Amino acid sequence: MPRLSVVGAGNVGASAALYLAEAELGDVTLVDILEGVAKGKALDLLQAGPVRGYDSSIEGSGDLRAIQGSDLVVVTAGFPRKPGMSRLDLLKANADVVRGVAQAIRDYAPKAFVIMITNPLDVMSYLTYRVTGFPRERVVGMAGVLDSTRFRTFLAKEIGVSVEDIQAMVLGGHGDTMVPLVRYSTVGGIPVETFVAKERLGEIVQRTRDGGAEIVKLLQTGSAFYAPAASAVQMAESILKDKKRLLPAAAYLDGEYGFRDLYLGVPVILGSRGLERIVELSLTPEEKAALSKSAEEVRKGIADLALEAAPAH
Ligand code: APR
Numbered sequence: 001m002p003r004l005s006v007v008g009a010g011n012v013g014a015s016a017a018l019y020l021a022e023a024e025l026g027d028v029t030l031v032d033i034l035e036g037v038a039k040g041k042a043l044d045l046l047q048a049g050p051v052r053g054y055d056s057s058i059e060g061s062g063d064l065r066a067i068q069g070s071d072l073v074v075v076t077a078g079f080p081r082k083p084g085m086s087r088l089d090l091l092k093a094n095a096d097v098v099r100g101v102a103q104a105i106r107d108y109a110p111k112a113f114v115i116m117i118t119n120p121l122d123v124m125s126y127l128t129y130r131v132t133g134f135p136r137e138r139v140v141g142m143a144g145v146l147d148s149t150r151f152r153t154f155l156a157k158e159i160g161v162s163v164e165d166i167q168a169m170v171l172g173g174h175g176d177t178m179v180p181l182v183r184y185s186t187v188g189g190i191p192v193e194t195f196v197a198k199e200r201l202g203e204i205v206q207r208t209r210d211g212g213a214e215i216v217k218l219l220q221t222g223s224a225f226y227a228p229a230a231s232a233v234q235m236a237e238s239i240l241k242d243k244k245r246l247l248p249a250a251a252y253l254d255g256e257y258g259f260r261d262l263y264l265g266v267p268v269i270l271g272s273r274g275l276e277r278i279v280e281l282s283l284t285p286e287e288k289a290a291l292s293k294s295a296e297e298v299r300k301g302i303a304d305l306a307l308e309a310a311p312a313h
Helices: 011-022 035-052 087-108 121-132 144-159 198-209 211-219 226-240 285-304
Strands: 003-007 027-031 058-061 072-075 113-116 139-141 166-171 179-187 245-254 260-271 274-278
Touching: 003 011, 011 027, 011 035, 011 072, 011 226, 027 035, 035 058, 072 087, 072 226, 087 113, 087 121, 087 285, 113 121, 113 226, 121 139, 121 245, 121 260, 121 285, 139 260, 144 166, 144 179, 144 198, 144 226, 144 245, 144 260, 166 245, 166 260, 166 285, 179 198, 179 285, 198 211, 226 245, 226 260, 245 274, 260 285
Parallel strands: 003 027, 003 072, 027 058, 072 113, 113 139
Antiparallel strands: 139 245, 166 179, 245 260, 260 274
């Protein structure tokens, strides 16, 4: 069985551990600075196994060394944004957490694939890429699958068709500057524009952009976790089973789409070598402009990291 670790046993981490176990993708280690939380949730998940029919082993730990020898690490450790916290405050708080986690991955799981979930996603993926020194093939961020699954959900409801028949592509940074690509979204291969009027599509795109905020407002005490965890596990499955799925993910760009040295959401192929390929689509001038705006946001976040001390590749 592959060895899988989930760092951060909060809402997203525990849900990811559950989906990983249910898909029997490997044995799961759940790690959190709150040792009791990691151990308690791991035990609870293990005890759901006989009923749900999975044989994966699930262990909890308060020590990052427990990720030793992992084949894949999902990172969810960090803080959600609290009232009164600026974007920069959140970035700094989570950068401290993610830096430590990335160092542990580099030291204890040097061969692992890393799927980043902690926000701000694109910036945390970049930080992990720099701190681990791993090739870009092994550090990807989960955002696009989540953003597109939200878009797919709303489109399926609007049109009255199965969610399974909706394909959608979302590019850009994970945030309100994301770029849902209506042109590349289909119902069973038929363009969505055939089913939904342009104006209504615009509203659905906007709801997708605000998808995270809509849930934060309802929950009041945290942010979304089922769909983010499920999205990360779909990426993990594609890597572990070498499925070579084409999914949107935050990837390190080295000239693709005209950007260099940053993480941004683009279509990628995920297989046993990790990020095996970045798929470059031709974009309209409007889509290009929206992507550039999104990239600028990510660049600002990367600049805020003050990364001088991190090793370059
Ligand atoms: N090492 C390990 N775990 C840590 C560390 C650390 N240095 N710092 C914090 N944690 C743990 C916390 O103890 C907590 O259990 O990370 C967990 C985060 O869980 P939640 O607060 O429930 O947050 P969650 O909703 O899971 O979101 C986690 O994912 O989607 C993103 O924006 C979200 O950045 C956030 C992350």
